Amino acid sequence: MANLYPTDGELWQLARDQGLDPYPVVFESVPASVLYQYAAYLIPGRMSHWTYGKAYHLMKTRYDYGLNKLYEMVINSNPAYAFLLDSNSELENTFVRCHVMGHVDFFRHNQWFRHTIPDVVDVVSRHAERVRQYEFEVGREAVERFLDAVLAIEEHVSPPSPVSPGSVPRPVRARPSKVPADLWDWAPRDGPTHRVKPETEEADDLLLFLMTESRHLEEWQRDIIGMVRDEMIYLWPQLRTKIMNEGWASYWHVALMRSLTLTDRDYVDFARLHSQVTAPLPYHVNPYALGYAIFSDLERREGREAIFLARTVDDDVSFVRNYLTEDVARNLGLFVYGRQQDEIVVKSRGWEVVRQQLVNELVHGGIPVIHVNDGDFHQRGELYLIHRHEGLDLDIPWAERTLHYVHQIWGRPVHLETRLEGKRLVLSYDGQVDSKVTL
């Protein structure tokens, strides 16, 4: 008799019986073109931009050549949406749905996700609709050029935390975007303009600062910054919990699959799928493998309660710092490598060295922290940014070009202070000339 695979509802109930508490999940079986599209845009229905098209093209081509296969894509929303590749076998789909249960439970209970919006798909569709409207009003080129600039710095928002939603309500101005922004924005304000108090949320949120303080923007442009920022804030918790999220989902696809009655053949296929997902990647750490190994190890040592606690309170940094053990590091074959002259060399297999290096890589999602120091630098409305240097230098040529984008949004000269090989360095761009001064 043919194997009977559980229905969506049965799987969801099974997950709950084992202690998970996922949102309701809507499963959709979709063709590869759709699955890869959602994966490239990260959220279905998101606004249009050529960079997403580039990502989509790349991912889809890799799939077409058999270099890579996505089985699913889950959306953190309530209810959650899970898209499955329509060419998956029944067994693959069962495996993938178990995996999805882990993700959706994680979305619901990890504290860093406390403030993510539950109706993200609707929200981004409305964003996409507004962007289309702006394209209609001001022209596709203008919108694209502006999005080029905003997307280049989209990561520089203040990340949401369990105590702060990150997304402050934007000032809503009820006036048509056709009115020239200058009429409104050049109205005198109280006190000195653009003054920033260091260590405020505003100072850590470049997009927010540009959106509210730039004198150069029209209303549609502020709106676009706001939309990009909202979407980034939605995605940020996923950035900071990649290892945990995949690890939790992998832990549960194993646990749930083991509790099903499978034929020997299915069991072999399941084992092969699991080992594919957790296979080591050259020069990287596979987040599925690392997260799975840490959760399994923690469960062995301290029991189920401990892993549920970690799933609730940790992010990748604290997860690795608190729970990566010598056993895990050795079993996964983790090592630290780096550059020596023109060669890439294995430097250490010491587990504490590995742990520290991993934490360094994970801090702030591996993204440089840029904060706003002054919005009225030189008392001339110039923007002064500081890169909070924490050991790694910036890619200077890239930083220079990115500064052009900041200038495009700010409309006045922009400066970025950083450190290069131990020396303080200020990069500037005034709209015509790049300059670089060592302090």
Added chain:
Amino acid sequence: MAGYVPDWSLERRGAIDQRRHLEKIKEALKERLGDLVSDESIIASDGKRVVKVPLRSLEQYKFRFHPWQGDRVGQDRGEHRPGDVLGRVPDGQRVGPGKGQQPGDVPGVDYLEAEVTLEDIQSLLFSELGLPYLKQKPLSEVPQPTWVFKDIRPKGLMGNLDKRKSLKENLLRNARAGRPHVGHLRDRDLRFKTWIDEPLPEDNAVVIAMRDISGSMGDFKKLMARTFAFWMLKFLRTQYQAVDVVFLVHHTQAREVSEDEFFQLGESGGTKVSSVYQLCLEVIQSRYPPSQWNIYPIHFSDGDNWSDADNRRTVELLQRMLPMVNVFGYGEIREGGYTSTLMSAFSRIQHPRFKMVTITQKQDVYPALKTFFPRQGG
């Protein structure tokens, strides 16, 4: 909603944005066309090779860490020991003796590359070129037959009845029936003359390629002449049904050569440009009557002509030819900045069909092509 099957083919944003990205690649390539057109490897490939072109303008810049600084964590199956070499830092990232650091230019190596074939470049390039100066044929010369009666068919217009062929068919049919005679004409005996369209001679073009092979024409000059002629021929072949090419070379004397010879030859000796213009004129008069041919003479030289007397003679011949041709091109290829005597003699000629360009470096080929074949006006 039981039984509802969404139509996933409506999800097209990915495809649309992908197309926009490809468009941007095309725009970026267009900006690089000057380099691409004179890329030897592309021309030598004859359509088979793919060339990688870096497209910096499509890189997605952001604030990021130096990609080759600091350590990272990797994963293996336990086989590597500390000190093992995993690989080498890619070119451009190295700091070695003699290479020196180039500040401001080091980390940004991994830029986007597009793969380009000859055809891609061709379609980009040709969308930039046009064919002005199409010859206005005088009305009196228009009645060139554009169709001829060439075929005989059993169906046709009664006015085109071929009586002779019809009678013959009738005779043959009667003979097959055993009584050879003419009579009892049936419809099926009838034969009609049928015409077919003849290609217009106006659809044909001839390129008369002339090149200076005197001692002063070095490898660079040969290459530029070759590059220019390559694209010019390709372009004209897309515009006309048939393109003839006549290759003429000269030093103090001119002669007709094969295509291979044209591009290979390098000889010593002086230069007498009038010799080849004389030969060109003869070729036109004897083989390519201007009333029927679109004529594109193109001459490459470094302009080091023999004497002022010969320059005068050359100008004279040129002026005789100009009314006969579509465009007469003179491409002066030189490596220095001086103006040749021939160039200054030519610069007095004000004629819309005479085009003069100077090529001093590879990148000049593309603008030169645009000068010869401007997209609009004329």
